[in-house]
Amino acid sequence: MVLIQNASTFLAEKFKNTFLFFSILFISCGNNSKVVSQQKNSDTSKPNQQLVQTKDSLTIGANQTELYLPLLQHKKVAIVGNQTSVIFKKGAVTSDSLTEHTLLHTHLVDSLVSNGINVVKVFAPEHGFRGTADAGELVKNGKDIKTGIPIISLYGKNKKPSSEALQDVDIMVFDIQDVGVRFYTYISTLHYVMQSCAENNIPLLILDRPNPNGHYIDGPTLEIAHQSFVGMHPIPLVHGMTIGEYAKMVNGEGWLGNDLKCEITVIPIKNYTHNTFYSPPIRPSPNLPNDTSINLYPSLGFFEGTSINAGRGTEMQFQIFGSPDLPKETYDFTYIPQPNFGAKHPKHQGKSCNGKDLRATQRMNHVDLSWLIEAYVNSTKKSNFFNSDSFTIHAGTKKLQLQIEQGYSFKEIRKTWLQDLENFKKIRANYLLYP
Structure with missing residues (x-):
């Protein structure tokens, strides 16, 4: 697993004099955020914009283009993404109130294409590439209306990229906003993507994003006998990890099976801790609006x-x-x-x-x-x-339903989780990228 952290060192060593630095865009959050109103544009058709600033702004992986564009140049690239796979524009909010926090953005696919990256296909998870399908609704293959790039569903008959679909792919990019809950199926999609990449010797680039539920670990731990696409790994309901950290765990714990290891590179989040409050500017799925x-x-x-x-x-x-x-x-x-x-x-x-x-x-x-x-x-x-x-x-x-039916209190039920939670925390500590 490769972790890219220092932009200047990485570029100096690997791409000396070959790459023009792109401006880094900042997303700010947390209690120390300041809102500085910009003057209204004389064109009244444009929304009033506000600038969000902090001393040490949080920066998602996708916004650090200077780190990953060199890794994609001259390669055939596939994207695993949805409506949250975006690069945010610096300081722009499309309303007078941050409660709506609708930051202006460019979709990752559009950004890569405009930078001359050869995106050959997109793999879409549950809810689809644009995030409009119902929970559990089959997502169909198709083409992206804007770019004409083929879209292959990973939520339907085939939840795993096939070897045939990966024949013309040199590198895979995974960029999806997760919410840190076991039955939220994007981490199951991550598992199958990693497994397929490992089987086909394709490296996986992960653009990491904050976990809005990353500040705690809790809930019943999955028993392997009840493994499904709604829960694939023996982890608590709330795991307290980002996608990048979770991918490290999947590799390290051997959960891909058959001694498979996926070659992963993580573009980490800048200025993030697990206790950082993060408000996703785009709803992660249709039924998580705020x-x-x-x-x-x-x-x-x-x-x-x-x-x-x-x-x-x-x-x-x-x-x-x-x-x-x-x-x-x-x-x-x-x-x-x-x-x-x-x-x-x-x-x-x-x-x-x-x-x-x-x-x-x-x-x-x-x-x-x-x-x-x-x-x-x-x-x-x-x-x-x-x-x-x-x-x-x-x-x-099955224990939880039986406990409720037998009249257990919440306090009594939670006691039965504690040993598994402590065991998981020890394993989790081996894979953390953030304090």
């Missing part, structure tokens, strides 16, 4: 394997939950799921759901089962509450 949904996703994601709707079919995804089977006298928040962007057929479509609104929840640093347990206890249809197969693959174990 920071609150991303933070609550590990806890509310368990509802995917139950009769409870977790906000799909609203614009409050993974910030609310409800069901017609929860009593009004206990749950006074009501809503009606309807088809929308990312949820063509939401659970309990068109029905009034009684539940809870969690949008005011403070940022969490643990998995919270209290809402799940409470919903089970109060459900008027307990026999239909769990979809056992789906719940088990989300939990990574």
Whole structure:
């Protein structure tokens, strides 16, 4: 595994006098951010822009073009990416308020093509290349409308790049915003990409991005007997690693099988720690619209394997939950799921759901089962509450459903996780790139 950290040293040694430095673009975040308003442009058709600055700005891997463009020149390149695979433009926000934090950006594919890089194909994960498919919806092969580059689905019949698809590829680039949760399938896509690259002797370049749930490790650890695309490795539900770090672990722990090792190069994030607050400027998938949904996703994601709707079919995804089977006298928040962007057929479509609104929840640093347990206890249809197969693959174990059905408290359940969490933390420490 190669880790590229120092731009000037790397370029001086490897590409002396052959490469023009590109300007590095900064993304800032955290409590020390300053917002400096720019003067409005005389062209009133253009949005007011604001400049975001910090003393030591966080810089994602994709923005460090000076480090990776030389590695791609004169090669046939494939991209594993989606709508989050972008390079952010310096200091530009498309509204007067940072609460929308819609930073102006250029898609990685467009940037590489404009820099003369030969991008021969794109591999698209769950939700597709532009991020518009439902969770679990098959993603079809096609062509990118803007560039005409072929798009090959990695979420459908074939979740792994085939040897045939890689015949004309010299190097693979992986650049996707993850959220650090085991049942978020982008790390499963990473596994299969690494496996295929290893089998076909193709190096993998990872442009690292922050993990917005990187500040903690928690939840039940997956048992290999319940391995699936929703969880492939024996890790806790929330693993506290970036994609770059996770790829190192997949290699180091031998999870690719058959003694395979993938040749990986990581372009690391500048000025990042696992405790850095990071707000993804682009929603990572259709049903994670904001920071609150991303933070609550590990806890509310368990509802995917139950009769409870977790906000799909609203614009409050993974910030609310409800069901017609929860009593009004206990749950006074009501809503009606309807088809929308990312949820063509939401659970309990068109029905009034009684539940809870969690949008005011403070940022969490643990998995919270209290809402799940409470919903089970109060459900008027307990026999239909769990979809056992789906719940088990989300939990990574059969134990959790049994514990809830047997009346265990959240505190009692969490105690059964602790030894596995401590064991994982020791393994994880071997692969960290950031403090």
